[in-house]
Amino acid sequence: GQQLNQSPQSMFIQEGEDVSMNCTSSSIFNTWLWYKQDPGEGPVLLIALYKAGELTSNGRLTAQFGITRKDSFLNISASIPSDVGIYFCAGYAGNNRKLIWGLGTSLAVNP
Amino acid sequence: DTEVTQTPKHLVMGMTNKKSLKCEQHMGHRAMYWYKQKAKKPPELMFVYSYEKLSINESVPSRFSPECPNSSLLNLHLHALQPEDSALYLCASSQRDRDSYEQYFGPGTRLTVT
Numbered sequence: 001g002q003q004l005n006q007s008p009q010s011m012f013i014q015e016g017e018d019v020s021m022n023c024t025s026s027s028i029f030n031t032w033l034w035y036k037q038d039p040g041e042g043p044v045l046l047i048a049l050y051k052a053g054e055l056t057s058n059g060r061l062t063a064q065f066g067i068t069r070k071d072s073f074l075n076i077s078a079s080i081p082s083d084v085g086i087y088f089c090a091g092y093a094g095n096n097r098k099l100i101w102g103l104g105t106s107l108a109v110n111p
Numbered sequence: 112d113t114e115v116t117q118t119p120k121h122l123v124m125g126m127t128n129k130k131s132l133k134c135e136q137h138m139g140h141r142a143m144y145w146y147k148q149k150a151k152k153p154p155e156l157m158f159v160y161s162y163e164k165l166s167i168n169e170s171v172p173s174r175f176s177p178e179c180p181n182s183s184l185l186n187l188h189l190h191a192l193q194p195e196d197s198a199l200y201l202c203a204s205s206q207r208d209r210d211s212y213e214q215y216f217g218p219g220t221r222l223t224v225t
Contacts (some may be wrong), residue, residue, distance in 0.1 A: 003153075033213060042115075043154070043199050044217035077128035088153055098167065098206050 006089050008101030012109050013079055021105040022073040023089035032072040032091045034063050038085045079109050115217035117202050123223045132220045134202030142208035143185040145177055146201040154201055161208045164183040192224045
């Protein structure tokens with residue numbers, strides 16, 4: 001099925017560094033969702049975006065809905081060890097009632 | 112409260128067993144979902160229930176049988192599974208099954224088929 005291009009695939013950073021990841025699509029999206037998943041747990045919704053150009057923050061996390069409606073990015077500022085996990089972007093495109101997922105960005109933080 | 116609960120947390124079953132996974136939400140959501148997730152991959156949609164009716168079946172084998180007894184509960188009945196069915200099974204819910212609604216996930220059931 002259709003998937004989003006999510007990059008980078010993995011990141012290894014030092015505690016305190018800022019992180020940036022993004023998702024791109026060839027289709028126009030109506031909604032972008034960013035999830036974080038810890039090993040053996042379900043994905044947890046971090047941020048939801050509904051309008052092109054929208055910039056939304058949740059604590060140290062900031063996400064934006066791209067102006068072209070074909071991309072979104074997630075920034076994490078001042079990373080801490082508990083930020084470790086896999087971050088997935090997901091969204092709804094057109095009239096599709098199913099969430100389309102990126103392949104995930106695996107984040108490791110060195111204390 | 113955005114909690115979706117799932118039981119059991121872990122399940123080991125043989126290929127001839129019959130078992131069920133359970134999911135519950137009390138957020139008043141009218142859409143509920145079953146996903147299957149393999150390690151380091153995104154969740155794969157299996158079924159969608161909208162207003163307690165099955166609205167999407169992603170060509171899932173009949174050894175997986177979903178059931179929605181009421182608007183808060185979702186079950187997945189398992190029978191004659193194969194070892195390749197071992198995965199994390201996730202339940203999710205949203206207000207409606209439309210693109211303006213966020214999906215909230217439960218913690219998952221780790222299923223091992225022996």
